[in-house]
Amino acid sequence: MRDLIKVFKALSDPNRIRILKMLEAGPLCVCEITEVLELAPSTVSKHLSLLRDVNFILDKKDGKWVYYELNKTDGAQFIAELLPLIRKWLPEDEVILSDRQKVKIVERNSCTV
Amino acid sequence: MRDLIKVFKALSDPNRIRILKMLEAGPLCVCEITEVLELAPSTVSKHLSLLRDVNFILDKKDGKWVYYELNKTDGAQFIAELLPLIRKWLPEDEVILSDRQKVKIVERNSCTV
DNA sequence: ACCTCATTTCGTCATATGTCGAAACTTAGA
DNA sequence: TCTAAGTTTCGACATATGACGAAATGAGGT
Numbered sequence: 291m292r293d294l295i296k297v298f299k300a301l302s303d304p305n306r307i308r309i310l311k312m313l314e315a316g317p318l319c320v321c322e323i324t325e326v327l328e329l330a331p332s333t334v335s336k337h338l339s340l341l342r343d344v345n346f347i348l349d350k351k352d353g354k355w356v357y358y359e360l361n362k363t364d365g366a367q368f369i370a371e372l373l374p375l376i377r378k379w380l381p382e383d384e385v386i387l388s389d390r391q392k393v394k395i396v397e398r399n400s401c402t403v
Numbered sequence: 404m405r406d407l408i409k410v411f412k413a414l415s416d417p418n419r420i421r422i423l424k425m426l427e428a429g430p431l432c433v434c435e436i437t438e439v440l441e442l443a444p445s446t447v448s449k450h451l452s453l454l455r456d457v458n459f460i461l462d463k464k465d466g467k468w469v470y471y472e473l474n475k476t477d478g479a480q481f482i483a484e485l486l487p488l489i490r491k492w493l494p495e496d497e498v499i500l501s502d503r504q505k506v507k508i509v510e511r512n513s514c515t516v
Numbered sequence: 517a518c519c520t521c522a523t524t525t526c527g528t529c530a531t532a533t534g535t536c537g538a539a540a541c542t543t544a545g546a
Numbered sequence: 547t548c549t550a551a552g553t554t555t556c557g558a559c560a561t562a563t564g565a566c567g568a569a570a571t572g573a574g575g576t
Contacts, residue, residue, distance in 0.1 A: 291417055291496050294489065301411040303534075304404055320553060330536050335554055337534090354543055354552045368492070375484055376407065383404050416564075433523060443566055448524055450564090467522050467573055 293344075297368045300344045301376075304385075305329065306337050310360070310373065311386050312393055313347060317359035326392045344368070406457075410481045413457045417498075418442065419450050420489065423473070424499050425506055426460060427486070430472035439505045457481070 300306060305327055312318060312326065324334045338358055341347045346369040350357045361369065380386060413419060418440055425431060425439065437447045451471055454460045459482040463470045474482065493499060 291420065291493060291498060294420070294492055295415060295417055298411050298414040299533095302408060302415050304408055305534085307404065307407070321551095329534095331553070332537075332555080333535055339554085351543090354550095356553060371488055379407055379481070380404060385404060412563095418564085434521095442564095444523070445525080445567075446565055452524080464573090467520090469523065 296344050297372075300340055300346060301372065303337070306341060307376065307380075308385060308389055309334075309337060309341065309358075310346065310369075310376070311380070312389055313358060313360045314373070314377075315390065315393065317350070317357045318393065318397075319352075319355040319357050321355075322393065322396050323358070325396045326389050409457050410485075413453055413459060414485065414489075416450070418446075419454060420493075421498060421502055422447075422450060422454065422471075423459065423482075423486065423489070424493070425502055426471060426473045427490075428503065428506065430463070430470045431506065431510075432465075432468040432470050434468075435506065435509050436471070438509045439502050 308327060309323055312323065320331065320334055320338065323338070324331050327334060338347065338349070342349060342358075345361055345366050347358045348361045348363075350359065360366075360373075421440060422436055425436065433444065433447055433451065436451070437444050440447060451460065451462070455462060455471075458474055458479050460471045461474045461476075463472065473479075473486075
């Protein structure tokens, strides 16, 4: 029960949904996500560690950078089944679409926030 | 997005999950649910109206009593797809099993709380 | 009309949550 | 080793949430 509640709580914040939808397109580092969401780095970091705690995402260190990506391993049953539903239920959300565009631009820039 | 967040928030409380699992066995009136959860009637009423607001459940008045049941109409896509997942992910939760037993007893009693 | 009982609404309270800025930590490079 | 830049941790704050009791509402029965 506890774990199930944690899973639904993790999905109960629009910024965390935005992060998951961004990661559907591929891994991103914290600073890229921060630029798109326009939140403080500490806030984004907290969202990311929460999403990691429920096994939705994984982190990979690469030098100074920490990349996050969707967890597609066997230990990620919850998000594996929920993401398709979210995909269906958020068909053309303006914010999500806008984030998708922003990610492409941010990726090309240097990451000095 | 707003609606999706409301759906996940509705599922982010153990007492509301317990209510949904109890209603899987059939309609219940507020006082029956109140006895099983051992919460104040006002608290249960609040949970129920929240679940109704996201179209998870429907209410039917019958004299003094208000019965709640799972919404199985076409307007209940969210819960229709999520309940099977919850059923799979909460295989043998002690609280849920205990609630199921309590419901059977409470149903036979008079409902004067 | 009045009374009773189930339910809801309201006000209040303690705790949880999302946010930020400052400081600490980590790694790469000079 | 020192500096710079990305990330995380910590402390503080405002708001959201879940709980209660008291009072209001609604529907039957006397």
